[in-house]
Amino acid sequence: MVKGTTPTNENVDNCPVRQVLAKVTGKWQTLIVLALGDGALRFGELKRAIGDVTQRVLTENLRSLERDGYLTRTVKAGPPVSVHYELTEMGQELRVLQKKMVIWAAESHLAVKQNREAYDAV
Amino acid sequence: MVKGTTPTNENVDNCPVRQVLAKVTGKWQTLIVLALGDGALRFGELKRAIGDVTQRVLTENLRSLERDGYLTRTVKAGPPVSVHYELTEMGQELRVLQKKMVIWAAESHLAVKQNREAYDAV
DNA sequence: CAGTATCCTTTACGATACTG
């Protein structure tokens, strides 16, 4: 067993695994990382790619991902100024894992739908 | 490209991939699935395994996972009654993916910590 | 034992307006 891979019990609050996961498993973080999968995007492009996300929330999540080292933020002087966001190596690693989750989710969504309907029918 | 694997843009609200991910990427759902990885657990055992979780929240998340088909709930008459929770096949699939995320998180947490410190120092 | 019910606080998020 890899040391530190059991985020259950004991550790709890100061569990480093939980601290990492908390910042990358959220809805917005996932969508941002996936959107940047094919290369750098500007703030506006990213916002359009995700579709439904406010500027405030997008900014918050980008700052968080930047702080933890998953992406870089590059400002190019203007006017108008443009800001490019790009995945780091670690961001790419994360993306690979999230991509697997997405593919699995795509394959499973029908089964989930059927389970829900059966459950709700009772 | 696998059809339906791009949760960004368009789809947005009624994207089936997002609907699946929303129910399995949360903190509690992840911890529950991982805790059940080594076999069925009773409600109380599960609660102790996770450590910090209230009964209300644990129950809510267990119902959600049961509804979507990731685990089964089995009541054994008492007294006292005992309720066993166990992963389904689909739950095991999910667990495999989450386990990979946890292992990656364990390997990455130091790099993340260093990134944060460097970022905050500026 | 395995919940449910109630109340309350915190966090996430949306909407909107403003700025270098």
Place this chain on the structure above:
DNA sequence: CAGTATCGTAAAGGATACTG
């Protein structure tokens, strides 16, 4: 263009008490 600031709402979660 890429934010920041402010306000208000809604969902998540904690604490506690109660029950078959």
